[in-house]
């Protein structure tokens with residue numbers, strides 16, 4: 001699976017992952033028709049090879065606006081060849097992409113600037129109005145930058161009769177597909193060239209995109225086999241770099257050799273832009289439909305429980321990620337609620353992240369948001385590793401940029417709720433997308449997302465009834481990652497060797513936690529409720545006092561070490577209890593805290609060892625002192 005990252009946005013290429021097969025289903029029909037066409041032209045080629053060969057036109061096309069395509073432009077300029085650049089306008093002038101000045105330089109040198117949507121969605125999966133915004137508003141953006149825009153290419157080569165009509169109505173004269181012309185890699189038995197004019201100008205046939213399996217001979221063969229029948233061959237490039245992690249790459253050396261060879265072909269073979277092949281006038285730019293008024297209160301996430309599927313994928317959601325890692329997304333059943341949740345598996349992690357998030361679109365699916373407002377985010381998850389919210393916002397031209405991330409939420413074997421409040425949305429932004437990510441190897445299952453404007457949010461839920469134990473998984477019975485119970489983590493500081501394990505010598509149930517400290521010279525070690533942003537750590541209110549309790553056996557003295565989460569969401573050390581004596585059988589440690597400082601929202605605490613010894617703990621509790629059960 002391949003993604004690209006303008007400032008951490010998902011990478012898009014033109015043949016998508018397996019889940020994009022919805023787009024490919026529509027293509028199957030085209031391929032079948034292509035085989036019929038081949039049967040006719042193939043017979044003709046066999047019977048009259050010399051006579052069948054006619055003029056041949058080669059178009060060199062470049063998708064997605066990758067910055068390294070300027071290298072190809074320079075080579076083409078040297079040989080007087082003009083290319084067609086299909087531009088995703090939403091990423092222009094972001095890192096690793098062409099700038100508006102680059103595009104103007106290309107046009108000044110005779111290259112064609114063409115359309116490829118604003119944010120590179122799979123158009124077939126979108127509601128009609130959002131698909132129209134993607135196609136039309138991209139052409140408006142490019143027109144506003146000063147270009148005459150007549151040619152379009154489908155992201156992921158995904159199209160059907162509806163999207164063809166959309167492209168035509170946005171004022172385009174043609175649209176390119178992929179994978180309908182024979183190469184040694186794909187489409188065996190397909191036609192060797194597109195006809196001029198094409199049978200369908202809004203789904204012109206082209207070979208699969210050029211990748212790093214293509215040699216100079218493969219590029220040459222695509223031209224010579226087209227010459228054998230005459231017609232049009234469109235070659236699709238993504239990256240032109242000496243080396244690239246992206247397989248959709250050819251080296252400048254190969255590209256330069258191909259350009260030199262192409263320039264020296266007989267006069268019956270010419271290189272033209274797509275616009276030069278298709279012809280026609282430049283039609284007026286047409287804006288897509290405005291986004292209808294969106295709700296501003298309640299849950300702003302569409303399809304929040306992921307229950308509405310299109311082609312097996314939750315509608316209004318997409319896969320995302322960046323960096324070097326292998327990510328697999330699947331819908332799983334049942335959900336936390338309903339029948340659908342989303343599972344993400346990351347393997348081979350080196351860097352970056354992966355997540356599932358509301359479609360990075362122009363407003364049809366992504367939650368609408370208002371500059372200056374803050375938003376309460378929520379999602380339920382199970383995970384074998386730490387996760388966090390990764391947030392993006394939409395700018396004025398419709399591009400999406402990375403915004404911020406929440407603190408981490410710890411692993412969980414049963415569904416836990418992650419909650420976080422955003423900073424104020426920057427000025428000029430008009431939408432938010434967010435998802436829980438994995439930034440290590442692991443498995444993450446998510447469901448039941450929510451985003452509410454804090455200005456319109458209902459008041460926070462009332463505090464739990466007096467006498468409620470605020471510690472989650474208090475008896476440590478639900479296992480978490482490794483030897484750590486769910487909603488608990490290990491912690492410590494200084495110079496000592498701490499070893500944690502789950503043991504069956506429990507006070508209640510079947511699990512307790514054992515800590516062994518050796519080689520002690522400084523600091524401490526302890527088990528604590530996870531120091532997170534809200535799914536596990538016990539919630540607490542400023543000004544209140546709390547009764548902390550835990551049962552233990554220990555070969556040496558122990559004490560409660562106590563932390564709180566401040567108004568910025570950071571965990572800070574607060575205080576410690578007096579010492580409790582060594583105990584050969586389970587003994588209850590108890591401590592009443594001072595009043596919780598202003599701004600604090602949660603407490604974490606644990607019994608520690610601050611010398612060599614063995615400590616076993618179980619049955620933790622934390623009560624507001626008002627209504628706490630008596631000891």
Ligand SMILES: [Zn+2]
Pocket residue numbers: 012013014063064116120154155156
């Ligand atoms: Zn593309």
